[in-house]
Each structure stands twice: as structure tokens, then as C-alpha cells.
Amino acid sequence: MFKVAIVGSGPAGLSAAARAAALGMSHVLLEKTDHLSDTIFKYQKGKHVMATPSNLVLRSDIDFEAGKRETILGIWDEQIAGHKVNVMLHAEVAKIEGKKGAFSIHLRNGEVIKAEAVVLAIGTQGNPNKLRCPGADSPIIQYQLDDPGEYYDEHITVVGSGDAGIENALGLAADPAQRNVVTILNRSADFARAKAANVALLEEAEREGRVIVRRETTPAEVRENELLLDTRDGQEAIRCNRIIARTGSQPPRGFVEAMGIEFSSPEPGAFPKLSPVFETTTPGIHVIGALAGYPLIKHCMNQGYDVIEFLNGNHDLKPADEPILAEKFARLPGNRSVEEWLEVFGRNVLILNDLSTLQLRELLLDSTCHAYEPGEVIFRRNEPGSSMFAIAEGSVAVEVNPADPSVTVPIEQGSIFGEVGLISGRRRGATVRAAEPVVALELSRTAALKLLATSPGAARAVNAISIERQLLQMFGSGLTREDVAPLVASAEVVQARAGQVIVTEGADDKDVFIVRRGSMIVEKQIGDRPVFLSYLPAGSYFGEMAVIDGSTRTATVKAAIKSEVIRLPGQGFLDLLDANPALRERAMKDMAGRRATNAFIESRKDEFSGAVDLYSQTAAFLVDNGIGEATDVLLIDEKLCIGCDNCEKACADSHDGLSRLDREAGRTYAHLHVPTSCRHCEHPHCMADCPPNAIKRGPDGEVFIDETCIGCGNCQRNCPYGVIRMDAKPPKKPSLLQWMLFGSGPGPGEAPYSWRKKKAEEEGVAKAKLAIKCDMCAGIDGGPACVRACPTGAAIRVSPDKFLTFTKLTEDAE
Amino acid sequence: MMATKAGGTGRFTQDEKRRDSDHVSFLKHRGFRWLWVALALCGTAILGYLMIDQQPRPNGGSWYGYTLGTIGFGLIVWLSLLGVRKRRITTGQWSLKAWTSAHVYLGLSLIVIGTLHTGFQIGWNVHTLAYVLMLLVIITGIYGVIAYATLPASLSANRKEMTRAQMIEALTAIDRQLESAAQPLERTEADLVINALGQDVFSGGALARLTGRYPGCATACALGGMGRQSEAEQRVVALLEKRREQLAQIRQQLRIRALLEIWLFIHIPLTIALIAALVAHVISVFFYW
Structure with a gap:
């Protein structure tokens, strides 16, 4: 019987085990793989691991400072051995039973370990899904592929049709000299979950015979050097020496909840409920590290130390923070x-x-x-x-x-x-x-x-308050909380997916809506085509016309992106107007403006339907390209762009020598080009999962990454527009004058990779690859360099609600 | 509440103005501001030339001639600084588009300023050399303006949302398929494919690049010499046709880019020659005063 069993050997688990060893507490550290700290182990070779936040002191028996992955893992292995930590590898926990003082930890291999207390430090990576067929425990199955170059002369089957599976299959088949026969299995007929580019590469490899793609096929049984398949036309056995299963992973929540541990809410982002000593709602089981909501290495290591101190009876310990x-x-x-x-x-x-x-x-x-x-x-x-x-x-x-x-x-x-x-x-x-x-x-x-x-x-609480405030702000002065209270009570928050219709032209429903987040587009059917009328950013309201004059809906309103609207019952809105003449007057004025636009379109529809069409289609194109969530977007008029790339050069020269925009990439419609460049979204996707919280919105509305970036690449993966790159800050270039007069250095703009690499090697200081993106030239007088440096006026940065106005049609801007 | 206008000054106000903007070409910048400046300059110069009684005759050496010469020299030096402005990304409220606009219109006004400065006295000397060089620079510049105003739309249309790297990638993918598809072919036909694959995509020289005609194109040649009987031949022909189309896109891209840039290879060296001739012109004038 151990005093404590620590599950998971990441930074949190290692630190806890080292503390237990140092205190002489009887302990065991359980790790399911054959090495310590699997998450960091799986980082790419040579990755620079950062140590943020810098103001947090490290309190642990093992050392940690920023450095290369290999160095850090090496130090940990050495110190864990030095502390004589009782490590048990290949020990994957299947379930935990019992109660405080007498837990039974059942391992996958059947072994049972007894401990008085349990510390869960399993992180949030989860466990890979196992194959669901006989023979799923066969040793020829692996769930990860580190180096596709290791395997020769093998028949390898990849199971899984996501990006991971496709990339593994392509990697294994990349070099014909390895003479592998690679098969990939897909349960369905198409690869819907993978990126289009990966699917194209796979199909090309299939045409060339490098990879065998089997569609509508699932594994039926894993045998010795053979895999039985269920295909559309019956069962079939193929030769198989190795199976790479890439069928996703299970988040650890189910495993944790099975021990009776409660989470704070059913939301996917919720964490287990914890006491000040990291104890869960199941007494005797403690949770630390990323699973407790602390993704940074230093936090994890400190908690490992603290939890063991608490278990050892040291209740006066002040947290490291x-x-x-x-x-x-x-x-x-x-x-x-x-x-x-x-x-x-x-x-x-x-x-x-x-x-x-x-x-x-x-x-x-x-x-x-x-x-x-x-x-x-x-x-x-x-x-x-x-x-x-x-x-x-x-x-x-x-x-x-x-x-x-x-x-x-x-x-x-x-x-x-x-x-x-x-x-x-x-x-x-x-x-x-x-x-x-x-x-x-x-x-x-x-x-x-x-x-x-x-x-x-x-x-x-926040929801109710925000609806009330939004109403008060929308309808301006003169209203009190009491006035809007009935409306707040009857308001309902409605989620709308992109493209969902909220109000249909010609319908006679009477609700009023407020755009709470996201944005809406307003369309009117003219003849057989929808004509784009306007773009409504968050904070706008719509639907009041039908309520005030009792008419049917005059236009269709639909969500431009995933949005939230507040639905107010029409009657409540009318009562509010009846009680407040000033408010009614303002609503009538607003209505007059919208009516005028509608009338204008009706009157002109024959004269310049071509222009109306082009305008509508351009607006639709921009909305399709995510402009609906942008606040400041770079647009290039390709009727003016001479392709000189001075915008990219200017960007690189005003930001440490790396360009944050790719002019050529991106979609184009009617010569209007949306290059790959940050749009500074209202709700930036990149911010969603930044461990050091390094992505912020600056004073000019720009979304920027500060110096606490740890280079994890989450933001790059989360950005749907591909505008974030990971790169090391390049060495300084010779000045422009030196280049112009003597031709020294690579000249204006981003230096070629080879030059940067050579120069960096000469300087000898390895720099970490960090995330970089457009910061709208914050702090640079004059504003965005890409726009200032455009010689022909092709590049502008605009806000979508101003660019997508109907006035575009009535006045020729040029 | 629709979008609100902000008060105050500073970056926010600047940004709001910028976000409210629209695409306006360098020629129409600020309602043709620099066109009007250039026209006013030319008008004043012509009016002065006609009104002022220059003795013994209109000449670069009269006080009015010196005035025009100084203005012209100053303009030429300033116009040549566009190349520096374009590459020096300093902070501040400048716009390269405004510079280009001014460059075009003030550059054109030099035709009038320079010609009036000569007093229509042309000869075989360094002074006339500078004048002729200036005219050549302006003529190449006019070509540049026409190219900038007319070619970008076709550049964009030809690109079809592909980047240069993607075009090359597409070609590489076709080549990989061609290589394996050509395996069953006869020796002579296989040689045609090998030739097509082996040829440098960018070969053909400056003329081919500017005209878009590649008479020695091995892909076209292979298509001509390929039989259409067997299944393998038909596959190869289909791939060769794809390759020809991809090559055509790349070559058209190269052609338009070349047309957009070729004039700079004359405009800039001539500008340097012009400045050298101008210096000689000015020194000789003062030397022989």
C-alpha cells in the first residue's frame, strides 16, 4: 500500500513524485507509455520550450528553465533517477475504485495497485480510440507515428480518414526506397473530415499507386501478420505487419467522472471542482496540472510540489502565486x-x-x-x-x-x-x-x-445584465431599468449558425431582434435574385418595421457568421414604444432610412441590374470569406495591383524582417482579392487556446501577440484564415543605403530563408520559433505599412460595415 | 445603434478615416490633385515664357531660363527619389500612392518645363543630350503608366486565384503523373515525353517571355508527335494537354509581369544617365559663364 499514487508523468506528475521522494513518502508514479512526460516527448525535435510566466517562481525538486526539448527531458530523466522516484512505465490506468485511505488502481495489464491517496496529473490530451474489433490488443497496433522513415519492407495499414491518418499514410509512402506497401482504410466513401489539400495529395498518391486507398472498409479482425477487412463486397484478408490507428481520442473527462469526480459545469471547457488543496469531490483523489485548468509548465510543477506538501500535512503552505x-x-x-x-x-x-x-x-x-x-x-x-x-x-x-x-x-x-x-x-x-x-x-x-x-x-447573471444593458444602450437616454424589465424578462438568446435565416421576407411574424454577437446580412428578393441590402454588425437591431406599422417583413435577414441574437417579443417592444414617445420617434426615423433604401432599389432594379448583381455577388463573396467577423481587413483591387509585392516588403521591414501577409494567396472575386492577412476578428479564433494568454486586443482594436508567446502553435492551428506563421526573428539586415550602394545584404523586404539561416548560424544564437501575425502596425505612426507602401492604390484596409454599404452602388467612389 | 463616428484625434480617428476608404487608383488620387498642380505649373511656365521679354532671345541662360532650369533640375532630383521612398518604410503619414501620382504628373510637366528651358535651341552638345535623355525617360514612363493602368486586370484574370508557387506545384504534379504514365510507351514516344519533362520551363529568352511565343516548346512538340491509338498513349496525350495548359498559364503570368517591369530596365538606367548628363550640363554652364 503506497501513501500516494501519482497518475501521469508530465511536469505536474514528475514534480509531485520528486517531492514525495524527497520527503520519503511511499509513492508510485504511473506512466502509460515507455518514457516520462509524453506530451513534451511528442514535441517536434529541437523545439524550444518556453518558461512563462516569468514572474512566477518555480517551486519544485526538479529543475526547469526555457530550452530545447531534448535538454529539458534529459534533465528530468536524470533528476527523477537521482531522486530515486518509484516510476512504473507501461502502466495505463483503466479504473480507480475504493475510497480515501484504500484506493485500488486497476491497470490495463490487470495489475492492481493500492494507495491511500491518488493524484491525477493526466493532462488533457486524452487516450487514443482503440480499434473496435477482435485482436485490438495486438502488439502490431500503434497509435502514433513518430518517424515514418523508420519502417522498411513492411505492409502497413493506416486506419482513420482524418488529417493525421492521411499524413501518416503519405509519410510512409513518400520514399519508394523504403519499399513499404501502405494501405489506408476509410469507413465512408469520402474523406470529409480531412483538409482538402491532404485529400488531393492522397488521391494523387492513389493514382500513382503509391498508396492503396480502401473506401467503405473497416477492420474486422487483427491476426498475426494479417488484417481481416469488412468491405462493401464482403470480407477480405490482407497482409499486414503493422497497423497505425488514427481514429481520434477520448477526452479524459469520462474517465475522471467515472471515479465520481464532479465537474463545475456541463460545458466542454469546464474543469473538476477542487478544494484549496486540489482535492476533488471524491475525497482522497486530487487533480493538478492541465486537467485542473493550468496548462503552463511552471504552474503544473508548482502544483505537484504543493499537493504532496498538503498530503504530508503541511497546511500552512502558501501557494507559489x-x-x-x-x-x-x-x-x-x-x-x-x-x-x-x-x-x-x-x-x-x-x-x-x-x-x-x-x-x-x-x-x-x-x-x-x-x-x-x-x-x-x-x-x-x-x-x-x-x-x-x-x-x-x-x-x-x-x-x-x-x-x-x-x-x-x-x-x-x-x-x-x-x-x-x-x-x-x-x-x-x-x-x-x-x-x-x-x-x-x-x-x-x-x-x-x-x-x-x-x-x-x-x-x-452576466447574461441577464448584458441583455438589460444592451437594451438601455440601444434605445438611448430616457429609459430606466424598470422600463425595460418586462422586455428583459421575455428576451431570449437565440444561437444562429452561419447562413441561418432569422427573418424571412414576406412573413408576418412580429418579433424584434438585437444582434448580440456576430453579424447579419439583409437581402431583398428582386425578381428572381436576392439583392444584398446591408450588413448589420453586432449591436444593431432589426425587425422593428413590421412591429411598428404592422406590415409583413420587407427583407430577409440572415446570419453572416455564427451569431447570437436576442429575440424580443413584438408586443413587449410595442408597449415600450407606447410608453416612450421619444423612443418611438427615433425608431420611426431609423425606419424611414431603411424604407428609402428599399424604395431606391425597387426604382432602379431595371436600370442597373448588372451593377446590382455585381455588388450583391461581391458582398456575398466577402461574407463567404469571413469578412462578417472582421473588424479591419486588407482588400486588394486587382485592377490596380501590379504584383510588385511592396506591401509584403513594407510589412517585413516594419516588423523585425518577417512579412505577416501573403498577397498572392487567398480568394478573388471580380478582381477584388482578399489576401492572407489578419482581419482582426471580433472574436478572434486565435485567442481561444493560448496557454500564456499572449494574444490580446490592443488600444487601436488590433489583435496582437505579445512577448510572452511560448511558440506552441495553437493559434496557428486555430486561425481559419491561415494568417499566423511560426518563425524565428531573423538577424538584422545591412541598411538600405549599404544595399543600394554596395549590394550588401538581401535588400528590402523579407530576407530569403537561406540568408536568414546562414546569418543566424553565424551569429550562433538559436532563437525560438514564435507566432507572428499582423498587429495593424500598432505604435507605428502613419498606420498600416502595407497600405502606405502600395504604389497604385490597390491595397486598402477597411472595416466591413463601411465597405459593404449600399452607397457603393449609388456613387462611384473613383 | 449602427456604427458610431468617433470624435477626437489620434490614431483612432486616423484609423476610422482609413477604414472608411475605398480603392482609388494613383491616377485619380485625391480628385486628380497632382494633375492640377502639374497643369498649373505648366500654365504658369508657358504664360511666363510668353509674357516676359527675354533678351537677346529666349534661352537657358536668361534669368527666366535659369529659373526654369532650376525648377526642372529640382523636379528631376525629387522624382528620382521615388525609388528611395518606395524602399524606405519609415513611420509617418506618407503614402506611396500619392508619391506615384505626383511622380507621374510632375514628370509629365517636365516636357513643358524642359522644352521652355531650352528656348527651342537644339544642337549636338551635352545640353541637348540631357534634354533628349529626359524625354526618353518620360517616354518610357508613359509606357509604364499605360502598362500599370491596363495590365493588372489581365494578370489577375490569368492567375485564377493561384499563387506562383501553386502554379509550379501543379506543373510538378502533372510531371510526376506523366513520368509514370509514359512507362508503357515506345522508345520514340517516350523520348518525346522525356524531352518535354527535361526542358527548362523558363527557357526561351527575353523575347519569348515578352511575346509569350515559345516555338521550341518540347511539350507542344511531344503532343504533335504522339500517337492516339493505345490507352497508354491517350492517357499521356491527356496529361500533355494538361501540361500545355499549365505552361500557358505560367508563361502568360511571366509575360504580363515582364511587360509590367521591362520599362523599368530602361527608365532607371536612363534616369541615372540623365542625372549624370545634367550634372555635366550644369557644371559646363557655370564653367563657361
Whole structure:
């Protein structure tokens, strides 16, 4: 019987095991593969591993600092051996039974290990799906392919039709000198889950006979050097020495929940509920590391140390983040200790009420604390900002009327503000000042989203508040919370997928909608064709015309991208208008504008239907290319572009010598070209999964990556537009004058790879490959260099709601 | 609430103005601003030439001649700096499009300024050399403006959303297929395919590149000499036709790019020669004053 069994030998598990060994606690470290730290082991060769956050001290018995993957793994292997850690390799845990003091850990190979306590440090990678056929335990099956060049003269079958399977099959068949016979099995007739480029390569390889592709085929039985297949025309056996199974993986949640451990919410992003000593709802089982919500190596290692100290009875241990929190709180008035402040925030702020101390600490690490004097501006109208504020002490005043700052609406202690930026990604809608001395917490976008995913109570509260605020802001001055309360109560948030129709032309439903996030396009059927009327960004409302004058819908409104709209029942909206004549007047004025556009189209439809068509189709093309979620997009008029690539050169020369745009790549319609360049999305996909939280929205609305980037490449994979590249900062080039006069160096623009490589080798300092992307030339006077450096006026950066206006049709811009 | 206009100054206001913009070509920049400046300059120069009584006769050596010469010299030096502006990506509110626009119209105005500066006195000397060089530079520049105004649309149409790298990749893919498809062919036919595959895609020299005609194209030759009987031959012919189309796209791309750039190979060396001749012209004038 061990005192503690540690499952998983990543940074968290290693650190825990090393601590247990150092304390002389009886322990076992279980690792399912044949080596330690599998996630880092699987990084590509020579990858530079970063050590962020730099201000967090490392508290562990094993060392870690930024460096090459091999060096780090080498040090760990050596120190784990030095500490005499009791490691058990090939020990994959199937299930854990028992209770605190007497757990039975059942391994896949049938062995059972007994321990008083369990520390789960299994990360979030999950386990690969096994083949579901007899013989699935055969040793010829592997779930990963490290180096396709290792295998010779073999009959290899790849199971799985995703990108991983296709890439493995192509890799194994790449070199005919290896003389492998490679077969790939696909359960269905086409490769729908893989990237088009990979499918094309596979089909080419199939035509050339390099890979055998078997469609509508599944494995039936794995035998010795043979694989029995279920095909459309019956069973068939093929020769097979090795099977590579790439059929996806199971997230570890099911495995964890099977032990009776509760998660904070059913959301996919939720984490297990934990006590301040990392204990789950099943006493005796502790969770640390990425599975607990801490993806960074240093955090993981510190938790490994801490959890063993707690198990050893050291309950006075302060978490390693204590000094960071102390520093955060130092600027607040009142000289209170970290515990006291945590208590104040947790008790006073409504949306933080349900959080455990551990969760609160983590949230505060990702947040900023502010103290404001009465009258001090917290943020201004039209500033970009995606953070949310929570008032711990005091109250603030919102200037609801831009023309008259004296008209304000109060927000009281415990409530939140700034959530509109969080939800819609748009700029601040109003200026907010402190009304009395205020202590506020600013939650970064990621921290706030994590909070909403883990605390259902917080999500509900934020939702109700945001709908109320959006209504108040939309309808301007003169309304109070009481006025809109019935509407808020009856409002409903509706999710819309891209292309989903919200309002149909000619229908006689009467609801009013507010675009909460995403954007909408408005179309009108003229003859047999839909004509694009306008683009509605988040914050707009529509559908009010039918309510006010009782007519049928005059146009169709559909989602340009995945969006959220708030549906307000027409009757509630009418009641509100009846009670507020000023509001009715404004709605009527808005309506007049839309009616005029409709009438204009009707009157001109015969005269210039060609132009209307082109405009509609161009708009549709732009929306198809994701412009609906952009805030600032580079568009090239190919009637003007001479292909000089000065935009790319200018980009490289104003940003460390690497271009962040690819002019030629990308789609084109009617000579309007959308190059591969960041559009600064309202809800950037790249931000979704950044371990150090290095991707932010800057003061000019730009989405940028700061210096804490660890080069993991998640953002590059998450960006649907392929605008992020991973590269090392190149060495400095000789000056322009030296190039012009003496021809030294590669000249303006991005230096060729060979030059960069040679020069970097001469300098001898290996630099990590980090993520780089367009930052809209933030901090550079004059604005985006690509636009300034275009000699013919072909390149412009515009905002879609301004580019996609109907006025395009009526006035020739040139 | 639709999009809101922001008040205040600074980067946000600049950005809002920029985001509200539209594609406007360098020729129409700011409602032909530089065209009007150039026309005003020419008009003033002509008016001055006609109104001012130059003694003994209109000449580069009169005070008005010196004035025109100084303006012309200054313009030429400034116009030649476009090459530096284009490559020096400094901060600040400059736009290369505005520079190009000014370059075109002020460059054209030199025809008037320079000609009036000569006082219509032409001879076999370094002064006339500078004048002729200037005219040649301007003529090549006019070609450049026409090329920039007319060719980009066809460049875009020919590209069909493919990048240069993708065009080459597509060709490589066809070549790989051709190589294996040609295995069953007879010796003579196989040689035709080998020739086609072996030929440098970019061979043919400057003339071929500018005209788009490649008389020695081995792919066209192979298509001509290939039989159409067997299944293997038909496969190879189909692939050769694909290869010919892909080559045509690449060659058309090269041709348009060459037409867009060829004039710079004359315009810029001539500009350097012009500046040298101008320096000689100015020095000789002052030397023999």
C-alpha cells in the first residue's frame, strides 16, 4: 500500500513524485507509455520550450528553465533517477475504485495497485480510440507515428480518414526506397473530415499507386501478420505487419467522472471542482496540472510540489502565486492582506460568489485590480476593450448620452460592467467613471470566459445584465431599468449558425431582434435574385418595421457568421414604444432610412441590374470569406495591383524582417482579392487556446501577440484564415543605403530563408520559433505599412460595415 | 445603434478615416490633385515664357531660363527619389500612392518645363543630350503608366486565384503523373515525353517571355508527335494537354509581369544617365559663364 499514487508523468506528475521522494513518502508514479512526460516527448525535435510566466517562481525538486526539448527531458530523466522516484512505465490506468485511505488502481495489464491517496496529473490530451474489433490488443497496433522513415519492407495499414491518418499514410509512402506497401482504410466513401489539400495529395498518391486507398472498409479482425477487412463486397484478408490507428481520442473527462469526480459545469471547457488543496469531490483523489485548468509548465510543477506538501500535512503552505497576488493587491488602498482581499472579492462580487478559493486565486492571477478616485474615468466610449469589470467596493456612473456627460446611470457595488465588449467584441459603448472611491477587478477576456464556463451562476447573471444593458444602450437616454424589465424578462438568446435565416421576407411574424454577437446580412428578393441590402454588425437591431406599422417583413435577414441574437417579443417592444414617445420617434426615423433604401432599389432594379448583381455577388463573396467577423481587413483591387509585392516588403521591414501577409494567396472575386492577412476578428479564433494568454486586443482594436508567446502553435492551428506563421526573428539586415550602394545584404523586404539561416548560424544564437501575425502596425505612426507602401492604390484596409454599404452602388467612389 | 463616428484625434480617428476608404487608383488620387498642380505649373511656365521679354532671345541662360532650369533640375532630383521612398518604410503619414501620382504628373510637366528651358535651341552638345535623355525617360514612363493602368486586370484574370508557387506545384504534379504514365510507351514516344519533362520551363529568352511565343516548346512538340491509338498513349496525350495548359498559364503570368517591369530596365538606367548628363550640363554652364 503506497501513501500516494501519482497518475501521469508530465511536469505536474514528475514534480509531485520528486517531492514525495524527497520527503520519503511511499509513492508510485504511473506512466502509460515507455518514457516520462509524453506530451513534451511528442514535441517536434529541437523545439524550444518556453518558461512563462516569468514572474512566477518555480517551486519544485526538479529543475526547469526555457530550452530545447531534448535538454529539458534529459534533465528530468536524470533528476527523477537521482531522486530515486518509484516510476512504473507501461502502466495505463483503466479504473480507480475504493475510497480515501484504500484506493485500488486497476491497470490495463490487470495489475492492481493500492494507495491511500491518488493524484491525477493526466493532462488533457486524452487516450487514443482503440480499434473496435477482435485482436485490438495486438502488439502490431500503434497509435502514433513518430518517424515514418523508420519502417522498411513492411505492409502497413493506416486506419482513420482524418488529417493525421492521411499524413501518416503519405509519410510512409513518400520514399519508394523504403519499399513499404501502405494501405489506408476509410469507413465512408469520402474523406470529409480531412483538409482538402491532404485529400488531393492522397488521391494523387492513389493514382500513382503509391498508396492503396480502401473506401467503405473497416477492420474486422487483427491476426498475426494479417488484417481481416469488412468491405462493401464482403470480407477480405490482407497482409499486414503493422497497423497505425488514427481514429481520434477520448477526452479524459469520462474517465475522471467515472471515479465520481464532479465537474463545475456541463460545458466542454469546464474543469473538476477542487478544494484549496486540489482535492476533488471524491475525497482522497486530487487533480493538478492541465486537467485542473493550468496548462503552463511552471504552474503544473508548482502544483505537484504543493499537493504532496498538503498530503504530508503541511497546511500552512502558501501557494507559489502568493507574491504575485500580493503585488497585485499592493496598489489597492487599505493595506489588507492577500487573504483579506480574496475574502472581499469573493464575498462582494456577485458573479464570484460560487468560486472556491483556488478558482478565485487563479482568476485573480489573470486579472488586474484597480482603485479609482471619484470622478476618475475607468474607460471611455469607443475605446476598444474586451475585458469585463466587477465592482468590489463603491459604485460607478455610466455616461449614457454621448452629447451630455451629466446624464448618467449608476452601477452599484457587486455588479459588473464592460461585458458588452466581452460578448460582442465591439468597442466600449459608453464612458464609465467612478462615482465614489472604487475598488474594481478587471477580468481579461480569457479569464472572464473561463469563469462563465466554470460557474453557471456567473453565466446566468452576466447574461441577464448584458441583455438589460444592451437594451438601455440601444434605445438611448430616457429609459430606466424598470422600463425595460418586462422586455428583459421575455428576451431570449437565440444561437444562429452561419447562413441561418432569422427573418424571412414576406412573413408576418412580429418579433424584434438585437444582434448580440456576430453579424447579419439583409437581402431583398428582386425578381428572381436576392439583392444584398446591408450588413448589420453586432449591436444593431432589426425587425422593428413590421412591429411598428404592422406590415409583413420587407427583407430577409440572415446570419453572416455564427451569431447570437436576442429575440424580443413584438408586443413587449410595442408597449415600450407606447410608453416612450421619444423612443418611438427615433425608431420611426431609423425606419424611414431603411424604407428609402428599399424604395431606391425597387426604382432602379431595371436600370442597373448588372451593377446590382455585381455588388450583391461581391458582398456575398466577402461574407463567404469571413469578412462578417472582421473588424479591419486588407482588400486588394486587382485592377490596380501590379504584383510588385511592396506591401509584403513594407510589412517585413516594419516588423523585425518577417512579412505577416501573403498577397498572392487567398480568394478573388471580380478582381477584388482578399489576401492572407489578419482581419482582426471580433472574436478572434486565435485567442481561444493560448496557454500564456499572449494574444490580446490592443488600444487601436488590433489583435496582437505579445512577448510572452511560448511558440506552441495553437493559434496557428486555430486561425481559419491561415494568417499566423511560426518563425524565428531573423538577424538584422545591412541598411538600405549599404544595399543600394554596395549590394550588401538581401535588400528590402523579407530576407530569403537561406540568408536568414546562414546569418543566424553565424551569429550562433538559436532563437525560438514564435507566432507572428499582423498587429495593424500598432505604435507605428502613419498606420498600416502595407497600405502606405502600395504604389497604385490597390491595397486598402477597411472595416466591413463601411465597405459593404449600399452607397457603393449609388456613387462611384473613383 | 449602427456604427458610431468617433470624435477626437489620434490614431483612432486616423484609423476610422482609413477604414472608411475605398480603392482609388494613383491616377485619380485625391480628385486628380497632382494633375492640377502639374497643369498649373505648366500654365504658369508657358504664360511666363510668353509674357516676359527675354533678351537677346529666349534661352537657358536668361534669368527666366535659369529659373526654369532650376525648377526642372529640382523636379528631376525629387522624382528620382521615388525609388528611395518606395524602399524606405519609415513611420509617418506618407503614402506611396500619392508619391506615384505626383511622380507621374510632375514628370509629365517636365516636357513643358524642359522644352521652355531650352528656348527651342537644339544642337549636338551635352545640353541637348540631357534634354533628349529626359524625354526618353518620360517616354518610357508613359509606357509604364499605360502598362500599370491596363495590365493588372489581365494578370489577375490569368492567375485564377493561384499563387506562383501553386502554379509550379501543379506543373510538378502533372510531371510526376506523366513520368509514370509514359512507362508503357515506345522508345520514340517516350523520348518525346522525356524531352518535354527535361526542358527548362523558363527557357526561351527575353523575347519569348515578352511575346509569350515559345516555338521550341518540347511539350507542344511531344503532343504533335504522339500517337492516339493505345490507352497508354491517350492517357499521356491527356496529361500533355494538361501540361500545355499549365505552361500557358505560367508563361502568360511571366509575360504580363515582364511587360509590367521591362520599362523599368530602361527608365532607371536612363534616369541615372540623365542625372549624370545634367550634372555635366550644369557644371559646363557655370564653367563657361
